[in-house]
Amino acid sequence: MSSNTDFEPKIIAFVCNWCTYAGADLTGTSRLKYATNVKIVRFPCTGRIDFLLLLKSFAQGADGVIVSGCHPNDCHYTSGNFHARRRWIAFRSVLDLMGVDIRRIQYSWVSAAEGSKWADLVNNTVADIRALGPYAEYQKVADYLEKEGYNEEA
C-alpha cells in the first residue's frame, strides 16, 4: 500500500465514561499534546458498546476505531468490561474470517488516571492507521446499494 503523507486518518473512539473518558480528560488537563484525528463517543460502559457500531463507523468514513474502557476488575458496573471483552474476542474472530481488517480496530484498557496512556494510544493508533491507509475497500461499498444491475463487478 503506498503511503500517502497527506492522508489524515479519521478515527472514532468508543470509550466508557468512568475510566477512559475521564482519562482522556486528564490528558487534556495535563496539557499533553496528541494527535487530533480522534472523535470520542462516550458510553456509560464498554459493556454497552454494540459490535455493529464499530462496523457502522467504517461505513460512515472512519479509517480506524478505538474501543477502550476500565481495566478488568475496575468496571464501574462491576462486570461490564468482562462482557465486553468476551464479545470482542468473538467479534475479532468473526471479522477476521470475513476479511474485515481487524488491525484497524484497537482495543484498550485506559483508566481515569492514565492520561498519558490515552495520548500514547491515540498517537500509536493514528500512526498505525496512517500506515495502513484509508479504508477505501470498505467505504467503496458503504453506499448500501447494489451496483446497478445484478452483482456487477464494481
Place this chain on the structure above:
Amino acid sequence: METKYISQSGIEQWFNAIVISGKRVFAPVNSRGQVDFKLVKKLSEVADEYIQTTQSIKASVYPKAEVLFSYEKVNGKVTLTDFDPESVPETVLWKVHPCDAAGFKPLSAIFNWDTADKLHNAHLVKTSVVSFSCAAADESCFCTSVNGSPGNTAGSDIQLTMLPDGGAIVEILTAKGETLVALMPNVFEADKGEKKEKYLVDLLARFNLEEVNAKLNKAFNSTVWKEQSERCLGCGACAFVCPTCACFDIQEDAHGSKGRRIRCWDACGFAMFTLHTSGHNPREHQSQRWRQRILHKFSYMPERLSVVGCTGCGRCSRACPVDMNILEHITSIAKQ
C-alpha cells in the same frame, strides 16, 4: 412477426454486435455452482446445460433495492433529486426462458394497476428480451398448466429455438426485436422451414387452471391451508425467486439533513408482513399467509388483473428449504 434462421457463428457475431452497441447484456452464467443472470461481454460466458436459473430476471425491471428519490438540505435549502428515467441504460436480457418472459405481464399488471409506476415502466421501456425456447424441463416445471409453454413468446422481443446444427430458428416479435436484428442484419438468413414444435420439450399439463380457480373460490375456510403450510418456515425465498412476486417495502434511509427513500423487495410469507402499528395482525398464522400466497396468484390476480400470477417456472419449489412444492400443492387442491 417474422421468422428467420441464424447459424451458430451468426449467433456469436450478432451477440458481439449487441455488446459493442453499448447495450448492457445480462445472461445466465455458471458461477458458485449455480446459474444466475450476470453482466456478460462474450458469448462464451453464457451457461448451457442447465434447466433453470436460480433467480428470475425480474430484478431487471424491479430491482431488489432502488432509490425512489433523495434529498439534501444545505443552509436551509432542500434539493430533491427524483428518480431519473433517463438514467436507466439500454439492457438486453439474453437466453431468458419463456416462463420468465411471460412473467413480465403479471409483474407489469401489478405495477400499472392503479397508477403507472414510473420506475418500473422506465426499466421496462429500456429492456429487450431475447428468449430461448426450452428443449428440456425438470419435475418442478409446469408452464403448460398455467397458460404457458416451452415455446411461448409472450413477453419476448425475439425468441430463438436452438437447432441441432448449433444455429437457431429466430422469431422476431416486436419493434424492439427488429432494432436488435438491425445491429447485424446480414447474419439473419431466410427461414429454413424448420418446425419449432419439433424442438420443444413435451410438458404435460398437470392441472386445469379453471378447475383450480373454481376450487379456490370455495376453499377460503378449508383446512388444506394449515395442512399444506405446517412445514413452511415463513422465509422469503419463494417470493424473491419468483418472476411475478412484486410485494415491496418502502424504507427511509435518513441521515440527518440528507437521505433517500428506498423501495425494496418484501414477502407476504414474513410473519410481520401484515402487522399493523396497532399490533393487530390480520395474517398472524402461517396458514393464513400461505393461503394468501396461493389465492393471490391463482384467484385474486386472474380476477382483478386478468392474468394468472404464476408462470410455472418452478423456482419457488426448487428454492424452498422445506420443499413447499407449489405444483404438488395446487394439484392437491385441484383434486379436493
Place this chain on the structure above:
Amino acid sequence: MKKLRDRAAELLSQGVVSLVIGYEEGTKRPRPLFCRNSESAEKLIFDSRCFHNLAVYITKKELVGKERFAVTAPISTLRSIMQLYVENQLSEEKLLVLTVDLSGELREFTTFDEIAAYVAQFELKRGEREQGILSKIEAMDRAERWKFWMEEMSHCFKCYACRSACPLCYCSKCVVEVNRPQWINPWPAPLANMEWHINRAMHMVGRCTACGACGDACPVGIPIDLITRKMMEDMAPEFGYVPGQPAKQGNALSSWKLDDREQFIR
C-alpha cells in the same frame, strides 16, 4: 424404520403425544412431516438423507400446541434440542425424542441427560464439503477473504431463509424486525448483507451446533453455515465448550472468566 413408524403410531393412538414431527419422502429428498394421527405415521421415514433440523419447529408454539409431542431426531436435530434445553426453551415433560442409532435400533429419550449421553458418542467433525471450502478460505489472506465474502454477500437477497431454518433463531421479534432503531439494513446490498451475517454469527456465539441448516436453506447457495461453524471452532478453546455438545454452563456471551484472553488489548 418400521419400528419407528409403529412406535409413532402407537404413541399417537394411545394419546401419549398429540403430534410426531418427522420426515417423509419429498420431491428430491426427505422433508418435514407432521403426524397428528396414527395413519399419517405410515409416511414416516428416517435415514441418512434426512437432513432438515426439525428442532426449528419445537419453538413454534402454535404448531406444537400445549400437549406433549415427539420429534424423530437425527444427530444434528438432537444437538439443537440439547441447546434448546440449555436455553430453557424446552421442558422434559413436553418433548419425547425418537431416534434410530447406528445399528438400526429405535431409541427413546425423555431427559436432557439421556440425549447428552447419546450425543457424546458423536464427535462434531467437518465433512468433506465444509473442509473443502473452509480450508480454501483459511489459506486466503485477509484481502482475498474480503473479496470472497463480498462476492458471496452480493448474492444474498435478505430472504432470511437462514434465520428461518435455524432452530436457535426463535426470537419472537428478531433484530431485523425492530425499526427503532433500524439496526440491520432492511434492503439487500453487499455491505448490508455482510453486516446481517456478522450480526447473526455474533448472536450464535457459543450456541450454534453446526447443523448446517442455514447453509442448506440459502436459496442462492451462500455457505453461511461455515461462518458460524468456524466461529464455534475458534471460540471453543476461548470459552471452554465442546462444539456439538451443548452443556448447562451459561451462555458464552452472558458469562465470563477472569482469565479470558487479553493479548489483543493494549
